[in-house]
Amino acid sequence: MKPALPCLLTSVLSRCVLNGLQHLLGFASLLPRHSPQIPAATVSTTPAVQIPAPHTIDGGVRRQIAGVGVAELAREHGTPLYVYDAETIRRRCRDLTQPRAGAAWDTVRFAQKACSNIAVLDLIRREGVVVDAVSTGEIHRALAAGYDPHAARSTTADGLPPAHAIVYTADIFDRESLDEVARLGIHVNCGSADMLEQLAARVPGAEVTLRVNPGFGHGHSQKTNTGGEGSKHGIWHADIPDVMQRAEGAGIAVTGLHMHIGSGTDLAHLAEVAGTLETVAREIGRTLTTISAGGGLPIPYRPGEVHADLGGYVQLWNMTRRRLEEAFGHRIRLEIEPGRYLTAESGYLVTEVRAVKRQGSRKYVLVDAGFNTLARPVLYGAYHPMSLCPADPGPTAGALREEVAVGGPLCESGDIFTQTDGGFVATRDLPAAAVGDLLVIEIAGAYGFVMASNYNSKPLPAEVLIDGGKARLVRARQTPADLLRGETV
Numbered sequence: 390m391k392p393a394l395p396c397l398l399t400s401v402l403s404r405c406v407l408n409g410l411q412h413l414l415g416f417a418s419l420l421p422r423h424s425p426q427i428p429a430a431t432v433s434t435t436p437a438v439q440i441p442a443p444h445t446i447d448g449g450v451r452r453q454i455a456g457v458g459v460a461e462l463a464r465e466h467g468t469p470l471y472v473y474d475a476e477t478i479r480r481r482c483r484d485l486t487q488p489r490a491g492a493a494w495d496t497v498r499f500a501q502k503a504c505s506n507i508a509v510l511d512l513i514r515r516e517g518v519v520v521d522a523v524s525t526g527e528i529h530r531a532l533a534a535g536y537d538p539h540a541a542r543s544t545t546a547d548g549l550p551p552a553h554a555i556v557y558t559a560d561i562f563d564r565e566s567l568d569e570v571a572r573l574g575i576h577v578n579c580g581s582a583d584m585l586e587q588l589a590a591r592v593p594g595a596e597v598t599l600r601v602n603p604g605f606g607h608g609h610s611q612k613t614n615t616g617g618e619g620s621k622h623g624i625w626h627a628d629i630p631d632v633m634q635r636a637e638g639a640g641i642a643v644t645g646l647h648m649h650i651g652s653g654t655d656l657a658h659l660a661e662v663a664g665t666l667e668t669v670a671r672e673i674g675r676t677l678t679t680i681s682a683g684g685g686l687p688i689p690y691r692p693g694e695v696h697a698d699l700g701g702y703v704q705l706w707n708m709t710r711r712r713l714e715e716a717f718g719h720r721i722r723l724e725i726e727p728g729r730y731l732t733a734e735s736g737y738l739v740t741e742v743r744a745v746k747r748q749g750s751r752k753y754v755l756v757d758a759g760f761n762t763l764a765r766p767v768l769y770g771a772y773h774p775m776s777l778c779p780a781d782p783g784p785t786a787g788a789l790r791e792e793v794a795v796g797g798p799l800c801e802s803g804d805i806f807t808q809t810d811g812g813f814v815a816t817r818d819l820p821a822a823a824v825g826d827l828l829v830i831e832i833a834g835a836y837g838f839v840m841a842s843n844y845n846s847k848p849l850p851a852e853v854l855i856d857g858g859k860a861r862l863v864r865a866r867q868t869p870a871d872l873l874r875g876e877t878v
Protein backbone atom coordinates (compact mmCIF):
# COMPACT_ATOMS: atom_id res chain seq x y z
CA MET A 390 0.00 0.00 0.00
CA LYS A 391 1.36 3.42 -0.77
CA PRO A 392 0.55 6.56 1.22
CA ALA A 393 -0.67 8.37 -1.84
CA LEU A 394 -2.35 11.50 -0.52
CA PRO A 395 0.58 12.61 1.65
CA CYS A 396 2.68 12.13 -1.51
CA LEU A 397 0.16 14.13 -3.47
CA LEU A 398 0.29 16.87 -0.85
CA THR A 399 4.09 16.97 -0.88
CA SER A 400 4.14 17.24 -4.64
CA VAL A 401 1.49 19.96 -4.65
CA LEU A 402 3.46 21.86 -2.03
CA SER A 403 6.62 21.59 -4.07
CA ARG A 404 4.69 22.86 -7.09
CA CYS A 405 3.53 25.78 -4.94
CA VAL A 406 7.17 26.58 -4.16
CA LEU A 407 7.85 26.46 -7.89
CA ASN A 408 4.92 28.76 -8.50
CA GLY A 409 6.36 31.13 -5.89
CA LEU A 410 9.62 31.19 -7.80
CA GLN A 411 7.79 31.91 -11.05
CA HIS A 412 6.05 34.77 -9.28
CA LEU A 413 9.36 36.25 -8.18
CA LEU A 414 10.56 35.96 -11.74
CA GLY A 415 7.62 38.02 -12.92
CA PHE A 416 5.32 35.32 -14.32
CA ALA A 417 2.50 36.17 -11.94
CA SER A 418 -0.07 36.14 -14.73
CA LEU A 419 0.63 32.46 -15.36
CA LEU A 420 -0.42 31.48 -11.87
CA PRO A 421 -3.81 30.58 -10.49
CA ARG A 422 -5.14 33.35 -8.32
CA HIS A 423 -6.55 30.79 -5.88
CA SER A 424 -3.84 28.23 -5.32
CA PRO A 425 -5.15 24.69 -4.84
CA GLN A 426 -6.03 23.91 -1.27
CA ILE A 427 -6.08 20.36 0.02
CA PRO A 428 -7.48 20.51 3.56
CA ALA A 429 -5.40 18.62 6.10
CA ALA A 430 -8.44 16.61 7.18
CA THR A 431 -8.72 15.13 3.69
CA VAL A 432 -5.06 14.28 3.65
CA SER A 433 -5.07 12.35 6.89
CA THR A 434 -8.34 10.43 6.49
CA THR A 435 -8.07 9.13 2.93
CA PRO A 436 -6.95 5.52 2.72
CA ALA A 437 -4.37 4.71 0.07
CA VAL A 438 -5.85 2.65 -2.75
CA GLN A 439 -4.10 -0.24 -4.38
CA ILE A 440 -5.81 -1.19 -7.60
CA PRO A 441 -4.89 -4.67 -8.75
CA ALA A 442 -2.67 -4.51 -11.81
CA PRO A 443 -3.70 -6.58 -14.82
CA HIS A 444 -1.71 -9.59 -15.79
CA THR A 445 1.17 -7.79 -17.41
CA ILE A 446 4.30 -9.84 -18.10
CA ASP A 447 7.51 -7.90 -18.58
CA GLY A 448 10.45 -9.92 -19.83
CA GLY A 449 8.86 -13.35 -19.33
CA VAL A 450 7.03 -16.05 -21.26
CA ARG A 451 3.36 -15.53 -22.10
CA ARG A 452 1.19 -18.34 -23.45
CA GLN A 453 -2.25 -16.79 -23.02
CA ILE A 454 -4.08 -13.49 -23.10
CA ALA A 455 -7.27 -13.41 -20.99
CA GLY A 456 -7.63 -17.18 -21.28
CA VAL A 457 -6.99 -17.48 -25.02
CA GLY A 458 -3.75 -18.94 -26.38
CA VAL A 459 -1.41 -16.39 -27.97
CA ALA A 460 -0.43 -18.92 -30.64
CA GLU A 461 -4.12 -19.60 -31.37
CA LEU A 462 -4.81 -15.85 -31.73
CA ALA A 463 -1.93 -15.48 -34.16
CA ARG A 464 -2.95 -18.56 -36.14
CA GLU A 465 -6.56 -17.43 -36.38
CA HIS A 466 -6.09 -13.72 -37.07
CA GLY A 467 -2.49 -13.28 -38.24
CA THR A 468 0.06 -10.80 -36.95
CA PRO A 469 0.59 -8.00 -36.12
CA LEU A 470 -2.61 -8.14 -34.09
CA TYR A 471 -4.10 -5.89 -31.42
CA VAL A 472 -5.87 -7.86 -28.68
CA TYR A 473 -8.02 -6.24 -25.96
CA ASP A 474 -9.22 -7.86 -22.76
CA ALA A 475 -12.81 -6.70 -22.11
CA GLU A 476 -12.69 -7.49 -18.40
CA THR A 477 -9.72 -5.17 -17.82
CA ILE A 478 -11.59 -2.33 -19.56
CA ARG A 479 -14.66 -2.98 -17.38
CA ARG A 480 -12.53 -3.01 -14.25
CA ARG A 481 -10.93 0.31 -15.15
CA CYS A 482 -14.31 1.88 -15.92
CA ARG A 483 -15.60 0.76 -12.51
CA ASP A 484 -12.53 2.21 -10.76
CA LEU A 485 -13.92 5.58 -11.81
CA THR A 486 -17.69 5.09 -11.97
CA GLN A 487 -17.87 3.74 -8.41
CA PRO A 488 -17.44 6.06 -5.41
CA ARG A 489 -14.03 6.16 -3.73
CA ALA A 490 -13.22 7.53 -0.32
CA GLY A 491 -16.75 8.90 -0.06
CA ALA A 492 -16.68 10.87 -3.30
CA ALA A 493 -17.54 10.11 -6.90
CA TRP A 494 -17.29 11.52 -10.39
CA ASP A 495 -20.79 12.23 -11.69
CA THR A 496 -19.64 11.63 -15.23
CA VAL A 497 -16.79 9.59 -16.63
CA ARG A 498 -16.19 10.67 -20.22
CA PHE A 499 -13.89 8.46 -22.30
CA ALA A 500 -11.41 10.34 -24.48
CA GLN A 501 -11.90 7.90 -27.35
CA LYS A 502 -8.79 9.17 -29.13
CA ALA A 503 -7.00 6.62 -26.91
CA CYS A 504 -8.81 3.62 -28.44
CA SER A 505 -11.79 4.19 -30.68
CA ASN A 506 -12.74 0.77 -32.02
CA ILE A 507 -16.55 0.76 -31.88
CA ALA A 508 -16.63 -2.59 -30.02
CA VAL A 509 -14.52 -0.98 -27.29
CA LEU A 510 -16.76 2.10 -27.28
CA ASP A 511 -19.83 -0.11 -27.01
CA LEU A 512 -18.31 -1.94 -24.04
CA ILE A 513 -17.47 1.33 -22.35
CA ARG A 514 -20.95 2.74 -23.04
CA ARG A 515 -22.49 -0.28 -21.32
CA GLU A 516 -20.42 0.63 -18.24
CA GLY A 517 -22.21 3.98 -18.04
CA VAL A 518 -19.26 5.94 -19.41
CA VAL A 519 -20.00 8.72 -21.93
CA VAL A 520 -17.65 9.86 -24.66
CA ASP A 521 -15.53 12.68 -26.01
CA ALA A 522 -15.02 13.20 -29.74
CA VAL A 523 -12.33 15.34 -31.36
CA SER A 524 -13.34 14.96 -35.00
CA THR A 525 -16.28 14.16 -37.23
CA GLY A 526 -14.91 10.64 -37.48
CA GLU A 527 -15.00 10.22 -33.72
CA ILE A 528 -18.57 11.59 -33.60
CA HIS A 529 -19.56 8.94 -36.14
CA ARG A 530 -17.80 6.25 -34.12
CA ALA A 531 -19.72 7.29 -31.00
CA LEU A 532 -23.00 7.09 -32.91
CA ALA A 533 -22.08 3.69 -34.36
CA ALA A 534 -21.34 2.44 -30.83
CA GLY A 535 -24.84 3.41 -29.69
CA TYR A 536 -24.30 6.80 -28.06
CA ASP A 537 -27.34 9.03 -28.48
CA PRO A 538 -26.45 12.73 -28.41
CA HIS A 539 -29.93 13.51 -27.08
CA ALA A 540 -30.17 10.70 -24.53
CA ALA A 541 -30.10 12.79 -21.34
CA ARG A 542 -32.21 15.90 -21.63
CA SER A 543 -33.49 16.49 -18.13
CA THR A 544 -32.04 17.22 -14.72
CA THR A 545 -31.40 14.15 -12.55
CA ALA A 546 -33.35 13.40 -9.37
CA ASP A 547 -30.58 14.87 -7.20
CA GLY A 548 -30.66 18.15 -9.10
CA LEU A 549 -27.65 17.59 -11.34
CA PRO A 550 -27.82 18.92 -14.89
CA PRO A 551 -27.90 16.22 -17.59
CA ALA A 552 -24.63 14.80 -18.91
CA HIS A 553 -24.05 15.13 -22.64
CA ALA A 554 -23.54 11.67 -24.14
CA ILE A 555 -21.11 13.05 -26.72
CA VAL A 556 -19.03 16.21 -26.42
CA TYR A 557 -16.99 17.56 -29.32
CA THR A 558 -13.69 18.94 -27.99
CA ALA A 559 -11.31 20.84 -30.25
CA ASP A 560 -9.45 24.08 -30.81
CA ILE A 561 -11.00 24.60 -34.25
CA PHE A 562 -14.00 23.54 -36.26
CA ASP A 563 -13.10 22.24 -39.66
CA ARG A 564 -16.05 22.84 -41.95
CA GLU A 565 -17.20 19.23 -41.77
CA SER A 566 -17.20 19.08 -37.96
CA LEU A 567 -19.12 22.36 -37.69
CA ASP A 568 -21.75 20.93 -40.04
CA GLU A 569 -22.01 17.73 -38.00
CA VAL A 570 -22.24 19.28 -34.52
CA ALA A 571 -24.88 21.70 -35.83
CA ARG A 572 -26.86 18.95 -37.58
CA LEU A 573 -26.72 16.53 -34.64
CA GLY A 574 -26.99 19.10 -31.83
CA ILE A 575 -23.77 17.92 -30.20
CA HIS A 576 -22.43 19.86 -27.23
CA VAL A 577 -19.14 21.63 -27.98
CA ASN A 578 -16.10 22.18 -25.77
CA CYS A 579 -14.48 25.24 -27.38
CA GLY A 580 -10.71 25.66 -27.30
CA SER A 581 -10.76 29.02 -29.09
CA ALA A 582 -13.00 32.10 -29.10
CA ASP A 583 -13.39 31.78 -32.88
CA MET A 584 -15.24 28.52 -32.33
CA LEU A 585 -17.85 30.33 -30.21
CA GLU A 586 -18.73 32.74 -32.97
CA GLN A 587 -18.69 30.10 -35.69
CA LEU A 588 -21.04 27.95 -33.62
CA ALA A 589 -23.33 30.89 -32.80
CA ALA A 590 -23.73 31.60 -36.51
CA ARG A 591 -24.97 28.03 -37.04
CA VAL A 592 -26.69 27.24 -33.73
CA PRO A 593 -28.13 30.47 -32.29
CA GLY A 594 -28.38 30.39 -28.49
CA ALA A 595 -26.11 27.33 -28.17
CA GLU A 596 -24.71 26.31 -24.78
CA VAL A 597 -20.99 25.55 -24.71
CA THR A 598 -18.13 24.41 -22.53
CA LEU A 599 -14.90 26.39 -22.55
CA ARG A 600 -11.62 24.52 -22.58
CA VAL A 601 -9.25 26.76 -20.67
CA ASN A 602 -5.47 26.63 -20.72
CA PRO A 603 -4.57 27.25 -17.07
CA GLY A 604 -1.09 28.60 -17.91
CA PHE A 605 0.71 25.40 -16.94
CA GLY A 606 0.72 21.84 -18.20
CA HIS A 607 2.42 18.50 -17.80
CA GLY A 608 2.55 15.19 -19.67
CA HIS A 609 4.60 11.99 -19.74
CA SER A 610 6.44 13.69 -22.60
CA GLN A 611 6.76 17.34 -23.62
CA LYS A 612 4.78 16.31 -26.70
CA THR A 613 1.78 15.40 -24.53
CA ASN A 614 1.88 18.56 -22.39
CA THR A 615 -1.27 20.50 -23.29
CA GLY A 616 -0.99 23.55 -21.02
CA GLY A 617 1.12 26.68 -20.73
CA GLU A 618 2.45 29.01 -23.40
CA GLY A 619 4.05 26.10 -25.25
CA SER A 620 0.65 24.58 -25.96
CA LYS A 621 -1.84 25.56 -28.66
CA HIS A 622 -4.69 24.06 -26.64
CA GLY A 623 -7.52 25.83 -24.90
CA ILE A 624 -8.44 29.43 -24.26
CA TRP A 625 -5.75 31.27 -22.34
CA HIS A 626 -6.95 31.69 -18.72
CA ALA A 627 -6.32 35.43 -18.60
CA ASP A 628 -8.49 35.93 -21.71
CA ILE A 629 -11.65 34.65 -20.03
CA PRO A 630 -13.26 38.07 -19.37
CA ASP A 631 -12.76 38.93 -23.03
CA VAL A 632 -14.06 35.61 -24.28
CA MET A 633 -17.10 35.86 -21.99
CA GLN A 634 -17.90 39.18 -23.62
CA ARG A 635 -17.60 37.62 -27.05
CA ALA A 636 -19.85 34.74 -25.94
CA GLU A 637 -22.44 37.17 -24.66
CA GLY A 638 -22.24 39.19 -27.87
CA ALA A 639 -22.79 36.01 -29.87
CA GLY A 640 -25.73 34.94 -27.69
CA ILE A 641 -23.89 31.86 -26.41
CA ALA A 642 -24.28 30.57 -22.83
CA VAL A 643 -21.19 29.12 -21.14
CA THR A 644 -22.42 26.17 -19.09
CA GLY A 645 -19.26 24.08 -18.85
CA LEU A 646 -15.63 24.60 -17.89
CA HIS A 647 -12.90 22.11 -18.78
CA MET A 648 -9.14 21.93 -18.27
CA HIS A 649 -6.84 19.21 -19.56
CA ILE A 650 -3.16 19.89 -18.88
CA GLY A 651 -1.65 16.85 -20.53
CA SER A 652 -1.69 13.15 -21.20
CA GLY A 653 -0.09 10.65 -18.86
CA THR A 654 0.80 13.27 -16.28
CA ASP A 655 0.86 12.68 -12.52
CA LEU A 656 -1.63 13.41 -9.77
CA ALA A 657 0.43 16.18 -8.24
CA HIS A 658 0.24 18.21 -11.45
CA LEU A 659 -3.38 17.25 -12.01
CA ALA A 660 -4.31 18.33 -8.47
CA GLU A 661 -3.02 21.80 -9.23
CA VAL A 662 -5.67 22.23 -11.90
CA ALA A 663 -8.53 22.19 -9.38
CA GLY A 664 -7.48 25.53 -7.86
CA THR A 665 -7.10 27.28 -11.21
CA LEU A 666 -10.36 25.89 -12.49
CA GLU A 667 -12.11 27.20 -9.40
CA THR A 668 -10.74 30.70 -10.02
CA VAL A 669 -11.84 30.68 -13.65
CA ALA A 670 -15.23 29.22 -12.73
CA ARG A 671 -15.88 32.15 -10.41
CA GLU A 672 -15.02 34.52 -13.27
CA ILE A 673 -17.49 32.79 -15.56
CA GLY A 674 -20.16 32.73 -12.87
CA ARG A 675 -23.56 31.20 -12.30
CA THR A 676 -24.25 29.97 -15.84
CA LEU A 677 -21.82 27.12 -15.13
CA THR A 678 -23.43 23.76 -14.48
CA THR A 679 -20.57 21.36 -15.30
CA ILE A 680 -16.87 21.28 -14.53
CA SER A 681 -14.39 18.80 -16.03
CA ALA A 682 -11.03 17.81 -14.61
CA GLY A 683 -9.93 16.62 -18.07
CA GLY A 684 -7.94 13.43 -18.56
CA GLY A 685 -4.29 12.64 -17.99
CA LEU A 686 -4.60 9.94 -15.31
CA PRO A 687 -1.35 8.01 -15.30
CA ILE A 688 -1.07 4.22 -15.40
CA PRO A 689 1.93 2.05 -14.54
CA TYR A 690 3.98 0.95 -17.56
CA ARG A 691 7.32 0.09 -15.97
CA PRO A 692 8.13 -2.53 -13.36
CA GLY A 693 7.67 -1.10 -9.87
CA GLU A 694 5.21 1.62 -10.92
CA VAL A 695 1.81 1.49 -9.21
CA HIS A 696 -1.60 3.02 -9.72
CA ALA A 697 -2.22 6.50 -8.36
CA ASP A 698 -4.56 7.26 -5.45
CA LEU A 699 -7.79 8.02 -7.23
CA GLY A 700 -9.72 8.36 -3.97
CA GLY A 701 -7.73 11.40 -2.89
CA TYR A 702 -8.03 12.86 -6.38
CA VAL A 703 -11.81 12.63 -6.62
CA GLN A 704 -12.11 13.99 -3.07
CA LEU A 705 -10.07 17.03 -4.04
CA TRP A 706 -12.28 17.74 -7.05
CA ASN A 707 -15.42 17.06 -5.07
CA MET A 708 -14.43 19.80 -2.63
CA THR A 709 -13.88 22.20 -5.52
CA ARG A 710 -17.32 21.33 -6.86
CA ARG A 711 -18.95 21.81 -3.44
CA ARG A 712 -17.42 25.28 -3.03
CA LEU A 713 -18.68 26.29 -6.47
CA GLU A 714 -22.14 24.90 -5.69
CA GLU A 715 -22.20 27.01 -2.55
CA ALA A 716 -21.08 30.10 -4.45
CA PHE A 717 -23.57 29.63 -7.30
CA GLY A 718 -26.48 28.23 -5.31
CA HIS A 719 -27.07 25.27 -7.64
CA ARG A 720 -25.70 21.79 -8.33
CA ILE A 721 -22.60 21.36 -10.50
CA ARG A 722 -21.85 18.20 -12.43
CA LEU A 723 -18.30 16.89 -11.92
CA GLU A 724 -16.67 15.17 -14.89
CA ILE A 725 -13.41 13.38 -15.57
CA GLU A 726 -12.16 12.60 -19.09
CA PRO A 727 -9.65 9.76 -19.08
CA GLY A 728 -8.34 8.04 -22.17
CA ARG A 729 -5.32 5.92 -21.37
CA TYR A 730 -6.59 4.91 -17.92
CA LEU A 731 -9.58 3.00 -19.31
CA THR A 732 -7.92 1.01 -22.08
CA ALA A 733 -4.11 0.99 -21.92
CA GLU A 734 -3.72 -2.07 -19.72
CA SER A 735 -6.31 -4.05 -21.67
CA GLY A 736 -4.30 -4.01 -24.89
CA TYR A 737 -1.62 -6.34 -26.29
CA LEU A 738 0.14 -6.13 -29.63
CA VAL A 739 0.97 -9.64 -30.83
CA THR A 740 3.82 -9.72 -33.35
CA GLU A 741 5.87 -12.47 -34.98
CA VAL A 742 9.64 -12.60 -34.81
CA ARG A 743 10.88 -12.59 -38.41
CA ALA A 744 14.65 -12.13 -38.01
CA VAL A 745 17.27 -12.29 -35.28
CA LYS A 746 20.64 -10.77 -36.09
CA ARG A 747 23.75 -9.11 -34.70
CA GLN A 748 25.08 -5.67 -35.51
CA GLY A 749 28.54 -5.80 -33.93
CA SER A 750 28.02 -6.43 -30.24
CA ARG A 751 24.28 -5.71 -30.26
CA LYS A 752 21.64 -8.29 -30.99
CA TYR A 753 18.40 -7.29 -32.74
CA VAL A 754 15.08 -9.11 -32.73
CA LEU A 755 13.02 -7.90 -35.68
CA VAL A 756 9.26 -8.40 -35.62
CA ASP A 757 6.50 -7.83 -38.18
CA ALA A 758 5.09 -4.71 -36.42
CA GLY A 759 6.76 -1.33 -36.66
CA PHE A 760 6.04 2.23 -35.71
CA ASN A 761 3.33 2.06 -38.34
CA THR A 762 1.61 -0.33 -35.89
CA LEU A 763 2.57 1.17 -32.51
CA ALA A 764 4.03 4.67 -32.62
CA ARG A 765 4.48 5.49 -28.93
CA PRO A 766 8.11 4.30 -28.64
CA VAL A 767 9.26 6.33 -31.66
CA LEU A 768 7.14 9.36 -30.73
CA TYR A 769 7.92 9.56 -27.05
CA GLY A 770 10.57 6.96 -26.24
CA ALA A 771 7.67 5.24 -24.45
CA TYR A 772 8.33 2.05 -22.55
CA HIS A 773 6.11 -0.98 -23.18
CA PRO A 774 6.58 -4.27 -21.33
CA MET A 775 7.34 -7.22 -23.64
CA SER A 776 6.84 -10.94 -23.33
CA LEU A 777 7.62 -13.90 -25.57
CA CYS A 778 5.43 -16.79 -26.65
CA PRO A 779 7.98 -19.31 -27.99
CA ALA A 780 6.89 -21.45 -30.93
CA ASP A 781 8.24 -24.43 -28.98
CA PRO A 782 5.42 -25.38 -26.57
CA GLY A 783 7.79 -27.22 -24.18
CA PRO A 784 8.07 -26.10 -20.55
CA THR A 785 11.73 -25.10 -20.85
CA ALA A 786 11.22 -22.92 -23.94
CA GLY A 787 12.15 -19.33 -23.19
CA ALA A 788 14.40 -20.28 -20.27
CA LEU A 789 17.49 -18.84 -21.96
CA ARG A 790 17.69 -15.06 -21.71
CA GLU A 791 19.30 -12.37 -23.88
CA GLU A 792 19.81 -8.65 -23.90
CA VAL A 793 18.30 -7.49 -27.21
CA ALA A 794 17.01 -4.46 -29.09
CA VAL A 795 13.57 -4.99 -30.63
CA GLY A 796 12.73 -3.38 -33.96
CA GLY A 797 10.25 -3.58 -36.82
CA PRO A 798 10.23 -3.97 -40.59
CA LEU A 799 10.16 -0.31 -41.67
CA CYS A 800 12.72 1.37 -43.84
CA GLU A 801 13.57 3.81 -41.01
CA SER A 802 16.32 3.58 -38.42
CA GLY A 803 13.90 4.92 -35.82
CA ASP A 804 11.74 1.80 -36.17
CA ILE A 805 12.80 0.47 -32.77
CA PHE A 806 10.46 -0.47 -29.90
CA THR A 807 13.25 -0.40 -27.31
CA GLN A 808 14.32 3.22 -27.56
CA THR A 809 14.60 6.03 -25.09
CA ASP A 810 13.37 9.60 -25.56
CA GLY A 811 15.61 11.21 -28.18
CA GLY A 812 15.78 8.07 -30.31
CA PHE A 813 18.62 6.23 -28.58
CA VAL A 814 18.48 2.47 -29.10
CA ALA A 815 18.21 0.57 -25.82
CA THR A 816 18.05 -3.15 -25.05
CA ARG A 817 15.82 -5.44 -22.99
CA ASP A 818 16.44 -8.59 -21.07
CA LEU A 819 14.05 -11.02 -22.78
CA PRO A 820 13.70 -14.78 -23.27
CA ALA A 821 15.92 -15.69 -26.23
CA ALA A 822 13.78 -15.35 -29.36
CA ALA A 823 13.89 -17.29 -32.62
CA VAL A 824 12.16 -16.73 -35.95
CA GLY A 825 8.54 -17.91 -35.64
CA ASP A 826 8.19 -17.02 -31.94
CA LEU A 827 5.53 -14.47 -31.02
CA LEU A 828 6.61 -11.31 -29.23
CA VAL A 829 3.83 -9.58 -27.29
CA ILE A 830 4.09 -5.84 -26.67
CA GLU A 831 1.99 -5.14 -23.60
CA ILE A 832 -0.04 -2.22 -22.21
CA ALA A 833 -0.70 -1.21 -25.80
CA GLY A 834 -4.43 -0.51 -25.55
CA ALA A 835 -4.16 3.30 -25.50
CA TYR A 836 -2.69 5.38 -28.32
CA GLY A 837 -1.83 2.10 -30.04
CA PHE A 838 -4.02 1.13 -32.98
CA VAL A 839 -5.46 4.66 -33.20
CA MET A 840 -2.03 6.02 -34.12
CA ALA A 841 -1.27 3.25 -36.62
CA SER A 842 -0.59 4.31 -40.20
CA ASN A 843 -0.06 2.93 -43.68
CA TYR A 844 3.58 4.05 -43.75
CA ASN A 845 5.64 1.90 -46.12
CA SER A 846 2.26 0.81 -47.56
CA LYS A 847 1.69 -1.57 -44.68
CA PRO A 848 -1.93 -2.54 -43.98
CA LEU A 849 -3.55 -1.55 -40.67
CA PRO A 850 -3.58 -4.55 -38.33
CA ALA A 851 -6.62 -6.49 -37.16
CA GLU A 852 -8.17 -5.96 -33.71
CA VAL A 853 -9.64 -8.67 -31.49
CA LEU A 854 -11.66 -8.34 -28.28
CA ILE A 855 -11.56 -11.17 -25.75
CA ASP A 856 -14.56 -11.49 -23.47
CA GLY A 857 -15.47 -14.46 -21.28
CA GLY A 858 -12.60 -16.50 -22.72
CA LYS A 859 -13.78 -15.95 -26.31
CA ALA A 860 -11.90 -13.93 -28.92
CA ARG A 861 -13.94 -11.91 -31.41
CA LEU A 862 -12.55 -10.09 -34.45
CA VAL A 863 -13.66 -6.46 -34.10
CA ARG A 864 -11.71 -5.03 -37.03
CA ALA A 865 -10.49 -6.93 -40.05
CA ARG A 866 -6.91 -6.49 -41.18
CA GLN A 867 -6.62 -4.18 -44.19
CA THR A 868 -6.19 -5.89 -47.52
CA PRO A 869 -3.93 -4.90 -50.44
CA ALA A 870 -7.08 -3.53 -52.14
CA ASP A 871 -7.80 -1.32 -49.09
CA LEU A 872 -4.35 0.19 -49.52
CA LEU A 873 -5.07 1.31 -53.08
CA ARG A 874 -8.69 2.39 -52.55
CA GLY A 875 -9.42 5.85 -53.95
CA GLU A 876 -6.15 6.13 -55.89
CA THR A 877 -6.02 6.49 -59.66
CA VAL A 878 -3.17 6.49 -62.15
Ligand SMILES: Cc1ncc(COP(=O)(O)O)c(C=O)c1O
Pocket residue numbers: 500502503558615649651652653654683684685686726727728729730835
Ligand atom coordinates in the same frame (compact mmCIF):
# COMPACT_ATOMS: atom_id res chain seq x y z
C1 LIG B 1 -8.92 17.03 -24.32
C2 LIG B 1 -8.37 15.74 -23.86
N1 LIG B 1 -9.03 15.05 -22.91
C3 LIG B 1 -8.59 13.86 -22.48
C4 LIG B 1 -7.44 13.28 -22.98
C5 LIG B 1 -7.02 11.95 -22.48
O1 LIG B 1 -5.76 11.95 -21.91
P1 LIG B 1 -5.27 10.62 -21.22
O2 LIG B 1 -5.32 9.54 -22.21
O3 LIG B 1 -3.88 10.90 -20.76
O4 LIG B 1 -6.20 10.36 -20.07
C6 LIG B 1 -6.72 13.96 -23.97
C7 LIG B 1 -5.48 13.40 -24.52
O5 LIG B 1 -4.53 14.07 -24.76
C8 LIG B 1 -7.20 15.23 -24.41
O6 LIG B 1 -6.55 15.90 -25.36
